[in-house]
Amino acid sequence: MVNLPLTQPEVLFLLPVISCLLCSAASLILRKGVVARALTSLLTSLSSVLMLVVALMCALFGVRIRLSIATGLWGSSNTVPWPLNTIVFGIDGLSATFVLMLGIVGLASSIYSLSYLRRFEGEYDLRFFGVNYSLFILLMYLVVTVRDLFWFFIFWELMTLTSQFLVSFEYRRRVAVAAGLKYFTLTKVLAELMIAGGVAVIVLGGLPHGTGFREVATSLNAMLSSEPVIAMIAIGLFFAGLMVKASLTPLHVWLPDAHPEAPSNVSALLSGIMIKVSVYMMFRLFLFFSPPNLLWGAILSFAGAATLTYGTMMALKQVDSKRLLAYHSVGQIGYVVLGLGACVTLLSMSPPNPALAAVAALASLYHALNHAVFKSLLFLNAGSVEYVTGTRDLNVLGGLGKVMPATALTALIASFSIAGIPPFNGFVSKWLIYSSTMTVRGYLPVLGFLALFISSVTTASFIKFYTSIFGKPSRKSFSNAREVPASMLVAQLLLASLCVLLGVLPGLAFTLLKPALVSAGLSIAGLGVSLTAFSIPSVAINYPTLIAATLFPVAGVIYAVLSGREVHGIEGWACGALRSPHSLSPPAKSYYEVFEEEFRGFYRVGEALYDYVVIRGSQALRAILRGAQHLTESPSPMSALTALVLMVALLLCLTLKLMGVMLP
């Protein structure tokens, strides 16, 4: 029950919720899939726009939202702080940042859905998709806005469930079902560690005033003073659960299977925003709930560096367009976590460096925002190509740049952005990561070096991605290929524009992210940011706007002058060989064979890691879950749902029982 009358910010907060719920209900009722498709696209686009409004109101105008909803599940007694009684939502600067990302990616994906979902019509149930898609967006919104740990866990689990259904949406393809189950099993089982950590804090900390974030922070701080070992174990368990959803190495193994198998508009949401929901909670855990700690700073930094290295190096080998992107999601989340780790380290080192810590936190959030934009765009690009050609195999694709010029342009912008080519958005956030990690002593410069090296591997990987699809001739004829429908194009152009804007106007991004830094209590006084330049006094300075203002006009003028000249068309020359371009085109798998051979030691370790985590891990898991073995053998979503309900029920029983023991 909501206290009436509602204030304007509270109404604002509820509007996306209502819109998503309406979409879900309508999808259930509607009989025709085609109407469900249109309605899903329309209402989720509307929800995303409303989320954007919420985020912008909070970020730009300082609106703070706090809404308490009485559930009435435990009577009306206010004397007993049962977490079930009330759900508290709130949007501070940090939540607003993640709502902003969700709004951007959700809007683009939803617009894209309008035409993209046509490919499933008649084959799959689009009503089922509509229900899950809108609930998935809603649950991500609730996860980043709820201010109660107990309800966070509930929404988190439901988010996992709906996303699993979306991953396995094409249930006639066994590989999609297998990927969905692998994702669900791994994230579900390891999320229990997070819940165990949370329950430990709730129970051992003795939370007489409920499980709100503020109370959790107070309790955790008290535990760190009185029982530091147990508190650290609790934080460790919580972090382990977050690691798996954020796909940090070595717990990333579900992601390269799950993200490619989902429909591309869902892949955009999974890679663009869902994996960052974990980063949101990492920010809360390490900057809000507990004081900065040198050990956790080191763990986060090394986990980030290991993830960015492993994910990107593995991406270099891929020849499936979406699998390549999925591995890059692993790699890029490593950059985000490295930024957070550097922030925690710089705050906890002796003497602390709060100015540079703020730069590191900004780098992390900025890169998260940038990654949300360019990675969702890349997944939409890959989806467009699959929509037109029916394949994701980079070995056979090619030559689509001429028939899909707008998609090719947006893919090029996204590739430049993720590669960090100045002045696109990826460059600016990577520059901030280097500036905050390299200019100090200790281990951070070594991790900064890895980040810089891996950035070039990312570039090489996207040379392969872009040129295999849009550049060199294909190895197979795609004579029916044409540009994608308008709605798919609009979504891609929207994200491509943001890639440029967030790169050339750093002040814009800083304005949007500043409230998050302030809410985390970080000092931003040492940052000199204007609309056109970034300056970290006596450390580094960058003029992205000036670079863009010089680079693009100069290149444009040169190209225009050349284009105005007489043009002679030539056919490719291959030492006089008269063959079709298709037979001469080298396959994508050959791109970096020499490089991969030179770095074979690294790849051997990677394969061993995969073997250890997946093969042995699943064997151990099977042994543990022998009683519920049918879960891993049956592809039925119902069994997964049953498992989830059982686990949530178990969690509830445990919490209530333990709280009953603690409370009078």
Next chain:
Amino acid sequence: MSAASPLLACAFILVNVASLAVLALILDGVDRKVRARVQRRVGPPILQTLYDVLKLYRRPVTRDELAGPFHSVAPALAFATSLVGAAVIPSLLPTSGFQGDLIVAVYLISSVSAITSFGAASSGIPFSVVGGWREASLMMTSELVLGATVAAIASSSGSLMLSSLMPLIRPSTVKVSPIIALASLALLTYVEGGRLPFEIAEAEPELAGGVASGYGGPSLALLMHSLLLKRVLLATLFLDLLVPWGAISNALGAPLGLAVRALAFTLALTLVSLVSAVIEALYGRCRPGHAISIVKKALIVSGVALIAACVGF
């Protein structure tokens, strides 16, 4: 010695950009002449590269019919990027009105390689595609060494601003890591300059020009010019960190100090080019795997610099 007004600072930057753009072509002529003399050949005139490029600029534009759309855009974008690099990195004249950043400079230089690879791998000609892959492979391996070098420089100096890093070795605070980092940077200047035995992306006899084989006329001229300018930019960055150019111009006062600095810088660039040409004349081209393997081993040098910097040496 600094440019007092923004207008003068812009003028200095324009002089730097124009000078480096011309010097890139002339120094390649010097290279070719020196290589020829070391190999007991007569060689082309020193201005031959300049003549070649000017002639190519006048030729009709050729377009690879089978290539993707970015193939024809890449040379213009690569050239524009190298010009922006020349504006950011201080060279003949100081650019204190515009403070460059080491990461920005390194990224702009690397972007020339990246854009060239994007363009070449978009070609319809298999040789060009393979050239693009090789350029990207060498870029990755070089960045392995460059990343450690940059991190060592930044960690030992506590800054990434070029004005704070010039020069890297100061008599007042002599440290081990900047010296090793400079040695590593010198190596990279050579490798990333696309010189033998690391010239695997163009590989004329093997790949018929590699990255350049899909281009003709002005596009080829732009591509060649970008790659040569990139080579000069690498040398410029190395010299900036090695020599106290500001002290030279300050000691003599304006305008004599500026003139001496510009002349000395040009001579230094020529010297780097001469030394590189002599080394280049002694080697043949490596296999791609061999080239990558050699560059990878240079990580030992930059890694030592990085570790030394991290512990405060």
